[in-house]
Amino acid sequence: TDPLIQHKVSDMLAGMGIQVLTDEVASIDNPEIKDTHFLSQWAYPNRIMKAAKWCAMQDGGVQFVQMTSFGCGPDAFITDEVRDLLLRYGKTLTLLKLDDINNVGSMKLRVRSLIESLKLADDKEKAKTVSAFRTTPVYDGKYRDRKILIPYFTSFLSPLIPSVLRMTGYDVENLPLSDEASCEWGLKYANNEVCYPATLIVGDVIKAFKSGQYDPVRSVIAITQTGGQCRASNYLPLIKKALVDAGYADVPVVSLTLGDDIENDQPAFKINWLKILPIALRAILYTDSISKFYYASVVREQRPGAARELRDFYLRRGCELIESNASNRLFDSLSEAAAAFDGICQDKTLPRVGVVGEIYLKFNPFAQKNIVDWLIGRGIEVVPPILTDFFMQSFVNRKVKLQAHVERRKLSDFLMDGIYGIVRKQIEKVNARASRFRYFIPFHDIFEEAREAEQVVTLNAQFGEGWLLPAEMIMYARSGVNHIVSLQPFGCIANHIVSKGIEKRVKDMYPDINILSLDFESGVSDANVKNRLLLFIDNLKR
Template sequence: MPPIEKPPVFTPEMRENYTILIPGMLPIHFRMLEKILIRNGYKVKILTTIGRQIVDEGLKNVHNDTCYPALLVIGQLISALKSGAYDPHKTALLITQTGGGCRASNYLSLLRKALRQSGYGYVPVISLNFSNLEKQPGFTFTPGMLVQAMYAIIYGDMLMWLKNQCKPYEIIKGSTDAVVERWTDALCEQFESKAFLQVQKNYRAILDDFSAIQRHREKKIKVGIVGEIYMKYAPLGNNNLEQFLIDEGAEPVLSGLLDFCMYCIQNNIIDNDLYGKAFKHRAVNAFLLRYFQRWQNKMIRAIAKHGEFRAPTSFSELKHLVDGVIGTGAKMGEGWLLTSEMVEHIHSGVDNIVCTQPLFCLPNHIVAKGMMRKIKDRYPQANIVAVDYDPSATSVNQENRLKLMLSNARLAEEFGLSSEGEKAPAAPEGETQRETVTL
């Protein structure tokens, strides 16, 4: 067997004339992150393409038993190269990696194999990670860019959180999306200067604009969305789940990306406690965690003070909700965070939950589907459904499972029943269901 050639390198000279393609995941967040990369000298394009052709392209290059998000990401990138919209000889690809113990850590090698198979072996691939998996000399994520990215994530979390509290109730269709679009454009513009640092001013203006949206006060069923990070957020991955729930008369409830970032940092601290890594390593992560929590709490306080919308739960509270449910040593995939998010939804009065899972994703089946029985034993009113996504799964079957969950939710709301058909008891002593977080 001939040896595999070394992969092409993204050099500093390529920054000026190469376009970097990035697969989409969070529409609001990624638009701001795209702007930050452009401002720092990179030519970047976030891909928003959808359609069955992406799945088919992925199936040509990735085994159908491999991680479904990997199949979609690779299919979207290869499809873009074949579209004719980009010169493959002046194009690079970028993917993000956490370096965790799941198949996602193999995305880089899977993508390079797919590129060779498709005749694009000369296209360089950049891995954006903080686990020292690989570095490219022509791409540097500086501390300044990291700070800007943190602001983009917190702004994106806020816009997504408020959007889902307004869109299901809007009287004038499209008015919520118009506010989201206007503020995403405005924040992208602010990253051209230091205006994005005026967070309190921006928070007040954002909250005022969303509260000005004409909404009816009809009560709707709230449905929490949890799962593997790509399936949870990417419309391409979950068949536009948020919009489907809105069309079915429900309000989707989705936690922010910053929680996942802090989860990764918290896991580094846990590793130090379990395996005794260097104290300096722990101190740096503890500082980063406090820094991220501080900014998340500012956003939460701004929402709570405004009074028009429910505020999310802080990560400092979220991480303690799994005490007695699952150990924080369960860190593969979304790990204990996924279980914690399910419990947090129930504590906040969101008893209906959708677990979005790639088929055969062992880590997420354990911390999601594997924990459903334990959660339901503790909270009998919980109405949880696991929806598997893979190349052969039809949207009809997925939607039918979701409609059955919503039907059970409406029955429970009408007759006060649990998901098992029994009278739903009150929350365990000392545990109250909250609509807003107390800070």
């Protein structure tokens, strides 16, 4: 609507004899937009999709022109869906990308091309045909015996995820860790402007079938979903679209989520969360602790390779305990692990670096270009990020949303406080068992972290990593870890606003803190990342 921002495109179109309608015209008929690979999550994309559907249903005299700005997050996935929707109705999308360069010549050229194509077309000589919407099948009983494949996430929790889900009666397997082929396939079958983790995850799925390692007629894809205000909530439709475009339209996709924010028809995929949640909680605390043990000991090990051997051994033991229905013994195994890791360590004081950022990047080795191993190779102790806080923040987020009147109370405060108390007792047990490892940093109380973060940013900032990112930075600083690497996908607007936006405030509170922000995307140069890290650790070792 702003004529300066849009370079007066509406006036330009009107001057060429075109009658201009805004997207508000779609509100008259309010068409449904179910026949798309799109999560109806935000008001702006919903409006665009409804306008495209309305335009598609009109005769050939009504065409669709979409304006988008470079780097606009939602446009990375809705643009493809708008184009596909119009094509099914025999129309084409005219896309005008705007930036701060005041040159409308290229835009005029595109619009003139649209006008000329309409003059050549004769819509009266043939009846309007609409192509059927193609998507992946509903996961019902006939797919129940298929193997469920899950994209690889982290070197610590991912090995235990199949064991946890097998307790529900499903045959589950992790896909291999991402590699360059994943990146190439992701760029081919996902919009190139979508966030880097989405590129890799889509690429992992397509690579699995293109490589011949997995049979698509015997497979199902599962993806974890939080339903948060992030493009990651669209991973489900992105994967479905990629499978259809790649020729694997018969592979069902299921959503692994606790809430009902993600709508996906999957009648044969039912999880008994009352049974699984206690196991999942133990598994997360167990693997987070093993991660703390490993990264503190791998730079202090008396014999090279000892830390890796212990890590692999205790992760295998974790799988065995879960699959033998003995997850209640995980914490006993943790006590043994703490003592074992402690026994391989030399007494050393080393420079320490904390890692924060977007959840996939900070946990996935390939996505972050193995910078954690790179730091370890230079004798630096990495204080790892943990998954426990990511899930625990939901207790804080619920209270904040209720206080802000943006969410209705679904469960009583008494019940939620009771659940939090139970979880907190489990965390305290882990802290006690893991303290046998001399370099162990205990798990913090999430409400304490939230109080610290509130000095920097509102707790209503729950998109992307939200307030948890500054909370992690502050807790590192309070633990004496003053050097932090922040990993973000290029174009991840929420994380850039939070991570870079709060940096000055955090430095004002903790003047000794040193933060290095690294952006990642499919074309990022290894040399560029390593050069910036070299400068960072040069300052660290002074």
